[in-house]
Amino acid sequence: MSRCRICGEKISRLPFYRAERHPHYKSLHPDYVKWHGRFIMKVLKAGLLIVILVLYLDIISLQYYGGLATYPLFLVLAYVVAIYIEFLRNLVRFRHQWNEHHPPLPDSPAGPHST
Numbered sequence: 766m767s768r769c770r771i772c773g774e775k776i777s778r779l780p781f782y783r784a785e786r787h788p789h790y791k792s793l794h795p796d797y798v799k800w801h802g803r804f805i806m807k808v809l810k811a812g813l814l815i816v817i818l819v820l821y822l823d824i825i826s827l828q829y830y831g832g833l834a835t836y837p838l839f840l841v842l843a844y845v846v847a848i849y850i851e852f853l854r855n856l857v858r859f860r861h862q863w864n865e866h867h868p869p870l871p872d873s874p875a876g877p878h879s880t
């Protein structure tokens with residue numbers, strides 16, 4: 766079992782990248798599914814651009830300095846961090862939207878606090 770990233774409901778497990786194909790997401794979070802599809806395309810396009818750029822910088826570095834430069838690695842790192850932040854930012858947005866329309870039920874009993 767796994768938990769929905771937006772409403773926290775227990776759902777059957779699916780790989781991270783396919784989660785949006787889950788019937789739960791399809792029926793309850795269609796906006797998220799739409800956004801996720803666009804996001805993946807953006808990630809792939811930006812990734813391709815980064816790969817080309819890093820290869821280009823490495824070729825130039827090899828030609829002029831006889832060795833691989835380390836700074837293209839920082840581009841890759843920045844790319845990964847940017848994607849991660851963008852993803853979390855939107856996940857928080859979807860969660861907020863969900864909570865606005867579906868306030869948590871106050872009648873859920875608090876479990877015993879074991880120390």
Ligand SMILES: [Zn+2]
Pocket residue numbers: 769770771772773774789790793794
């Ligand atoms: Zn959900």
